[in-house]
Amino acid sequence: MSWNLESVKTLVEEHANWTVESEGECLSISNDEGIDAFLYAGEQQIVIETPLFALSDVADANALNAFILRTHLYQPLSTVGVKAISGQEYYIAFGSLSANSKPEVLLQEIETLFENVDDFIEVYETYLNKEAA
Numbered sequence: 001m002s003w004n005l006e007s008v009k010t011l012v013e014e015h016a017n018w019t020v021e022s023e024g025e026c027l028s029i030s031n032d033e034g035i036d037a038f039l040y041a042g043e044q045q046i047v048i049e050t051p052l053f054a055l056s057d058v059a060d061a062n063a064l065n066a067f068i069l070r071t072h073l074y075q076p077l078s079t080v081g082v083k084a085i086s087g088q089e090y091y092i093a094f095g096s097l098s099a100n101s102k103p104e105v106l107l108q109e110i111e112t113l114f115e116n117v118d119d120f121i122e123v124y125e126t127y128l129n130k131e132a133a
Contacts, residue, residue, distance in 0.1 A: 003046060008027060008046070011103055017031055018031055027039040029048075035117050036050060037050040044099050045096055045099055046096065050094075050117055052120055053091055058127055059127060059129050067124070078095045079094060080094075094113070095113050
């Protein structure tokens with residue numbers, strides 16, 4: 001099965017603890033802890049991402065980036081990158097998978113991303129400005 005936004009929305013809406021809304025060319029998925037993730041379904045790949053914190057909140061970006069490169073493999077199915085959102089740079093957690101993935105794999109990817117957010121923030125907290133932490 002090749003996924004599109006409507007078919008993903010139908011699948012994700014079945015999850016009792018998630019709220020799903022269409023936002024342009026993506027889906028906004030919120031869990032019961034208030035974490036928002038954004039899902040983009042392309043022809044070959046699906047990407048799910050969530051902002052962690054602004055780059056401007058980081059005390060030493062070079063040190064954090066080096067730490068991320070050394071440790072990102074410790075979190076299953078998710079990695080960290082930097083992305084411009086509304087003109088501001090943010091560290092994001094994201095996962096990607098084939099547009100032909102099975103429904104259970106797609107749901108696992110979303111669920112794992114939500115689970116990893118708290119871990120990423122906790123581990124990277126020491127690199128944030130005191131005001132942001």
